[in-house]
Amino acid sequence: MENVNLKTIADKLHLSTATVSKALRDSHEISNETKQRVLHLASVLNYVPNPYASSLRKRVSKTIAIVIPEVDDSFFAEAINGIEAIVQGKGYHVLIYLTHESFEKEKAIFMDFQSGRVDGVLLSVSAETVSTHHISNLQSHQIPIVVFDRICDEISTAKVCTDDYNAGYTATKHLIDNGYRKIAYLSISKTLSISGKRMKGYSQALTDNNIPVKEAYIVECTLNDEYNNAVIRNLLQSKSRPDAIIASVERLTTNIYLVCQHLQLKIPKDIAVISFSNLKTAAILNPSLTTITQPAYEMGKTAASLLFKSIEKKSFPLDTVVQLFPSVLIPRDSTIKK
Amino acid sequence: MENVNLKTIADKLHLSTATVSKALRDSHEISNETKQRVLHLASVLNYVPNPYASSLRKRVSKTIAIVIPEVDDSFFAEAINGIEAIVQGKGYHVLIYLTHESFEKEKAIFMDFQSGRVDGVLLSVSAETVSTHHISNLQSHQIPIVVFDRICDEISTAKVCTDDYNAGYTATKHLIDNGYRKIAYLSISKTLSISGKRMKGYSQALTDNNIPVKEAYIVECTLNDEYNNAVIRNLLQSKSRPDAIIASVERLTTNIYLVCQHLQLKIPKDIAVISFSNLKTAAILNPSLTTITQPAYEMGKTAASLLFKSIEKKSFPLDTVVQLFPSVLIPRDSTIKK
DNA sequence: TTTATTTACTTAACCGATTTCGTAACAATC
DNA sequence: GATTGTTACGAAATCGGTTAAGTAAATAAA
The missing domain is CATH 1.10.260 (434 Repressor (Amino-terminal Domain))
Structure with missing residues (x-):
């Protein structure tokens, strides 16, 4: 034809x-x-x-980009659903980019966007992201950007996230309230502001309860499963083994549970586990997992809506918007001794 | 600027x-x-x-589309990772479309592709898909399509999938071998060939073992959680309650476990559960879940590679290719009585 | 020396849709 | 009857690259 x-x-x-x-x-x-x-x-x-003819002439692509670290994560998957719900209604198209936590990839992707390929960007920064020039640079090309979940304080644009400080505080407090004192924190990035804030909440909760913050209890994880397993195993085999773990990212949950199984440590008797997670299976884990859960779908929808406000009305002031969504702590068996 | x-x-x-x-x-x-x-x-x-100027002139978009039912599913998430690995290497871009199992959406998306928006399509059909005109119609526009996982036999193009008949047979046989006889099958679609094949394997395994196939044990589920819960509850409360369930899709696992919990049915004592699933948490569920697991990442890579072979060499005969990947049954506690 | 070839560019058409500007035909107004 | 306005359309420029075809100058071959 x-x-x-x-x-x-x-x-x-x-x-x-x-x-x-x-x-x-x-x-x-x-x-x-x-x-x-x-x-x-x-x-x-x-x-x-032909969309490209029309894009060329109208200087509008009817396309937005989602730039996220990974897709195999319930938070991002649900967020994508929320985004898609909005985008679909607007008749726009979605380009998806995975950074796999690589700052270099993120930069390259943003460089490409200077071409006018997309009318807006929804970003959740990679764990390695240490500077925001690539972002402000794109903004200077009049391309609106909304950051969600993994935000950067330095960027002046709309931010859709949870109150990570509180979340970190609440998680820690929950553990303390349930009798745990030696609380470890598994981070995914030294630089990420979201990680920093959760950790600050963690430290503050410890301090407020007269528990000293131990360097050895703050452990950085990566995307590498082997490495993470080793790190967790070390942590749990150390002389001063913690009695609780806060995992700042869903993906670490399986590692922790399996290492515990392997070391014959009982959750929550020997060690409590709480995870930032949107896992649907949290309630049916062995034991069921206490989570800090973010309203991922709503956050995706909100981020997309904000982006479209700016796309549709260039004067819409994105830089003043900060949408804080409450995370909820869902207490389950992994942190509550019987 | x-x-x-x-x-x-x-x-x-x-x-x-x-x-x-x-x-x-x-x-x-x-x-x-x-x-x-x-x-x-x-x-x-x-x-x-400007990519659109160059696309217009060269009649090539350097973009492919992924059309899948949902993204909040480990199989599709992993498959996307595999696809992305290949696409990234080729310098292409990825548009993502979610059908949410709607045939109408799938048709509309394919209609749009006639515009030349993409150079190729990776498709996993929706549960509602009953005809393939939209697909062959797009093919007549010289746009290569590779279907993966959820295939349609009628389409003449490359297919990347698992041996669903065998998978269904193996799952059922596994249950029979472990002493279960009243085996129910939760399907997601009457029309989907993948579902049909798994079900055929299921029926055949029953027949081969002199177990009659009961209509009431074949239950169709949807995307609606409430509905699925109700259906499962009904099934588990019926006078002739099954002693085993095969879930043809990952998403149903949580429903089944929770309904069992609610009805105080013990897995695997009262009822066994086996699920087609790529869940990372399968091993740490309560009890750990026996799964039929597909090599999602590899399937994604293969599907993308095939697509690029056709994009790069128009004469490459996609229609003869069928790549069957073996699913593996990973036996865990949910199907093995102690 | 003449012709052929190569080198290194430019001109202009082109991809397909959009949009500004122009205009013919007709109606309305003074 | 002359002027203005309206309706309905077309010509051509435009978006930003790509590419076929053309050309002038330098070089090589005859």
């Missing part, structure tokens, strides 16, 4: 492409009769306008 | 845009000296070519 474009229709109807284009866009310049004829033929021929 | 394009560079160097374009593409028509000057200025000015 050969491509049908404006010219195809114009020729068949002895009209100009200008007229056909206007007719399809329901311009007042075109008579009703002509509009009907054009519309009818277009549908008969299955005409679909 | 104003946009920098070919003309910007051409003007500054007193060259034509043609020369600049060729220099950037390292054409033999351009002298080395000019190439250097162009390359240097381009990098100084941070020049990024």
Whole structure:
């Protein structure tokens, strides 16, 4: 089947492409009769306008990008669902980019966006991200950006996130309240502000309860499963083994549980586990997992909505918006001794 | 910052845009000296070519689409990772579309692709998909399609999937071997060939072991959690309650476990559970979950590789390719009485 | 010396849709 | 009857690259 474009229709109807284009866009310049004829033929021929021609001319791509560290994570998966719900309604398209926590990849992706490939970007920064030039640089090209979950304080744009300090505090307090004192924190990044804030909440909760903060209890994890397993095993085999672990990212949960199994440590008797997680299976784990859960779907929707506000009205001031969503602590068996 | 394009560079160097374009593409028509000057200025000015201009002219978008039912599913998440690994290497971009199991959405998406928005499509059909006209229609526009996991036998194109019949058979046989007889099957679609095949394997295994296939034990689930819970509850409360359940999709696992908890049915004593699933948490569920697990990452990589073979060499005969990956049954506590 | 070839560019058409500007035909107003 | 306005359309420029075709100058071959 050969491509049908404006010219195809114009020729068949002895009209100009200008007229056909206007007719399809329901311009007042075109008579009703002509509009009907054009519309009818277009549908008969299955005409679909070339998006790239139109993007080129209108300097608008009707496309946004989602840039996230990974997709195999319930938070991001749910957030994508929320984003998609909004985008779908707007008739936009979604390009997805995974950084796998690599700052270099993130930079390269943002560099590409200077081309006008997308009308806006939804970003959750990688764990390695240490500077925000790539972001402000893109902003100077008039491309709106909304950051969600993994935000950067330095960027001046809309931020959709949870109160990570409180979340960290609450998680720690929950453990303390349940009788744990030697609380370890598994981080994913030294630099990430979200990680820093959760950790501050953690430290403060310890301090407020007269528990000294131990360097050895703050452990950085990576994307590498082997490495994480080793780190966790070391932690749990050390002379001053912690009696509780806070995992700052969902993905570490399985590692922790399996290492505990392997070392024959009972959760929550020997060690408590609480995880920042949107896992659907949290309630049916062995034991069920206490989680700090973020409203991922809502956050995705909100981030996308904000982005569209800016796309649709360039003057909309994104930089003043900070949408804080409450995380909820869902207490389950992994932190409560019977 | 104003946009920098070919003309910007051409003007500054007193060259034509043609020369600049060729220099950037390292054409033999351009002298080395000019190439250097162009390359240097381009990098100084941070020049990024407009992808839509080039797509329009070259009739190539350097973009592929992933069309899947949902993203909050370990199989699809891992498959996306595999796809992304290949796509990344090719310098392509990925548009993602979620059908949420809606045939209408799938059709609309495929209709849009006639525009030339993408150079190829990776598809896993929705549960509601009953006809394949939208697919063959797109193929007639010379757009290569590779289907993975949820395939359609009717389509003549490359298929990347597991041996679903065997998987269904193996799962059922495993249950029978472990002493279960009243085995229910939770399906997600009457029409989906993957579902049909798994179910055929299920029926055959029953028949081979002289167990009659009971209609009431074959239950169709949906995307709706409430509905699924109700259906499962009904099933488990019926007079002839099954003693084992095969879930044809990961997402149903949590429902089953929770309903069992609620009804105080012990897994695997009262009821065994086996699930088609790529859940990382399968091993740490309560009890650990016996799964039929697909090599999702590899399947994604393979599907993408096949697609690129066709994109890069139009004559590559996709329609003859069927890549069957073995699913593995990982026996765990949910199907093995102590 | 003349012709052929190569080198290194430029001109201009092109991809397909959008949009500004122009205009013919007809109606309305003075 | 002359002027102004309206309606309905077309011509052509435009978005930013790519590429076929053309050309002038330098070089090589005859």
